[in-house]
Amino acid sequence: MKRKLTTVLLILALFISIIPVNALAAAPEGVPGKLEAPAIVNIELITGDVNHTNSHPIFRLEIKLPQSALDLDEVRPADGFANIEYFSKIDDGNWEKSDGGYMDNLIGEPSFKVPGKTNTFYAYVYPIDEGDMETIDIKNRNYSFKVQLYYQYYFGEDNSEWDYVYSDFSNEVSKGSASFYEKASSWAEPELKKAEEAGLIPAILEGADLTRPITREEFCELSVLLYEKTTGKKAPTAVSNPFTDTDNPQILKAYQLGITSGTSATTFSPHILITREQCAAMLFRAMKAIKPDGDYNIAGVKDFPDQKYISNWAVDATKYMSKVGIITGDTKGNFMPKASTTAQEAAGYGKATREQAIALSLRTYEKMK
Numbered sequence: 001m002k003r004k005l006t007t008v009l010l011i012l013a014l015f016i017s018i019i020p021v022n023a024l025a026a027a028p029e030g031v032p033g034k035l036e037a038p039a040i041v042n043i044e045l046i047t048g049d050v051n052h053t054n055s056h057p058i059f060r061l062e063i064k065l066p067q068s069a070l071d072l073d074e075v076r077p078a079d080g081f082a083n084i085e086y087f088s089k090i091d092d093g094n095w096e097k098s099d100g101g102y103m104d105n106l107i108g109e110p111s112f113k114v115p116g117k118t119n120t121f122y123a124y125v126y127p128i129d130e131g132d133m134e135t136i137d138i139k140n141r142n143y144s145f146k147v148q149l150y151y152q153y154y155f156g157e158d159n160s161e162w163d164y165v166y167s168d169f170s171n172e173v174s175k176g177s178a179s180f181y182e183k184a185s186s187w188a189e190p191e192l193k194k195a196e197e198a199g200l201i202p203a204i205l206e207g208a209d210l211t212r213p214i215t216r217e218e219f220c221e222l223s224v225l226l227y228e229k230t231t232g233k234k235a236p237t238a239v240s241n242p243f244t245d246t247d248n249p250q251i252l253k254a255y256q257l258g259i260t261s262g263t264s265a266t267t268f269s270p271h272i273l274i275t276r277e278q279c280a281a282m283l284f285r286a287m288k289a290i291k292p293d294g295d296y297n298i299a300g301v302k303d304f305p306d307q308k309y310i311s312n313w314a315v316d317a318t319k320y321m322s323k324v325g326i327i328t329g330d331t332k333g334n335f336m337p338k339a340s341t342t343a344q345e346a347a348g349y350g351k352a353t354r355e356q357a358i359a360l361s362l363r364t365y366e367k368m369k
Contacts, residue, residue: 027165028155030077035149035167036066038084041120042203043145043173045136057136059175061086061123061145062114062203065107069149069167070119073103080153087169088127089144099125103149116237116249123147142176173206184210188355195362199229202250210355213348217246217270219279219357220254223286226361227257230290230368243268254282257289277314277337279352280327283364284317290368296320304335311337326363 027033042062063084073082085100106112106121114120127136127143136143149167154160184192188210195201202221214222224235238252246268254260255268259282263269274282287294298319304310310318318335321327329335338350352360 027163028078028153030075031080031151031153032068032072032165035072035151035165036068037168038066038069038147038149038170039064040145040147040170040173040203041117043175043206044199045175059125059127059143059145061125061147061173062117062120063106063123063147063170064117064120065103065149067119069103070107072151073107078153078155080151082149082151084123085148085150086123086125087146087148088125090127091142095146098127118247137176140176142174144172144174146170146172173203183208184355188359191359191362192355195358195365198362198365200225200361200365201358205354205358208354210358211353213273213351214279214354214357215271216260216268216274217248217251218354219274219282219352220248220260220270221250222357222361223259223282224250224253224257226286226365227259227290230365242266246270257286259285259289274352275338275350276327276335276352277310277318277350279357279360280321281314281317283326283360284320287364287368298323304329305332306334306336309337310335321360324367326360326367 040061041064044060045057046060069082082103083100084103084106086098087095088098089095106123112121112123114122125145127145147170151165152162153165154162192201192210200222202218202225204218204221208218227235235253236256237249238256241247241252242255242265243251243262244266248270251260251268251270255262260268263272284296288296296316298316301319301323304318304322307315314337318327318337322329322335327335336350
């Protein structure tokens with residue numbers, strides 16, 4: 001027993017001897033053991049660098065930084081400083097660090113602040129690529145990005161040594177040929193590709209299972225993007241927020257445009273799934289916001305076989321969308337507006353899926369351009 005204990009102690013002593021001294025010491029006061037991870041909330045491929053002084057394509061990320069990281073950078077314990085690193089890969093290649101630097105370079109530039117989004121900043125990133133950066137092939141290749149924060153701090157009697165504290169990686173976002181097709185039905189792929197090329201798919205649907213029903217929040221982001229891409233102008237920012245359960249600026253823009261309303265005077269219920277008739281109604285309102293003087297007459301449009309199940313407030317929208325060929329019914333002509341029985345509700349009957357909503361947005365865009 002004594003020999004075994006001696007052996008264990010020797011192994012432990014050897015293990016400790018190979019650990020750096022600074023790894024055994026506690027971090028200086030104010031330095032956290034780990035940083036919160038940032039989040040990428042949007043990605044776009046644009047032309048021009050940060051100053052728009054050339055014609056090279058570049059990816060613009062919208063990065064939401066945790067308040068704790070901003071506070072840490074403000075206080076800077078142990079004479080440290082916060083950094084951000086960008087990683088990218090092409091198709092199924094390896095992740096490589098493509099850029100990075102002081103977080104101050106991101107948060108200190110006023111033009112990098114994303115309007116209407118708390119603690120969110122633009123970052124301009126070139127992917128690791130072969131060639132001269134003019135060969136980004138968004139239609140045939142897939143470009144993925146993630147970011148990470150770290151804090152570098154100094155210690156020792158004369159601050160001659162330093163160490164790092166890292167965050168986890170952010171979510172991964174992609175742009176390109178494989179961005180939206182891995183979790184989608186085969187029938188949807190042609191329209192998804194066209195929608196992607198037209199810039200009609202919001203970042204909130206990046207990497208999502210597109211066969212699943214779409215939420216009120218997701219559809220608001222989709223409809224606002226439809227409005228902006230079709231009109232060529234930014235949606236107006238809401239003057240105030242009446243909702244207590246969301247501060248998403250895209251929801252507030254949709255509310256300002258009259259595309260959506262709340263589920264009560266003070267709630268929006270962003271995660272509730274929407275039905276086909278709600279989808280039709282929101283798209284109909286988006287069309288009216290895009291072209292207020294349009295002809296939305298439904299005279300002569302026949303009732304659907306399941307007309308009695310369509311809510312009164314959705315009748316004009318469902319009939320008009322059917323009239324112009326944006327939304328079609330089943331093989332018998334039924335619109336399938338919503339579930340009318342418990343069994344239908346359990347089966348997802350009448351729900352609008354994400355891929356369906358994207359396809360409808362694309363068809364609306366093509367009709368109104």
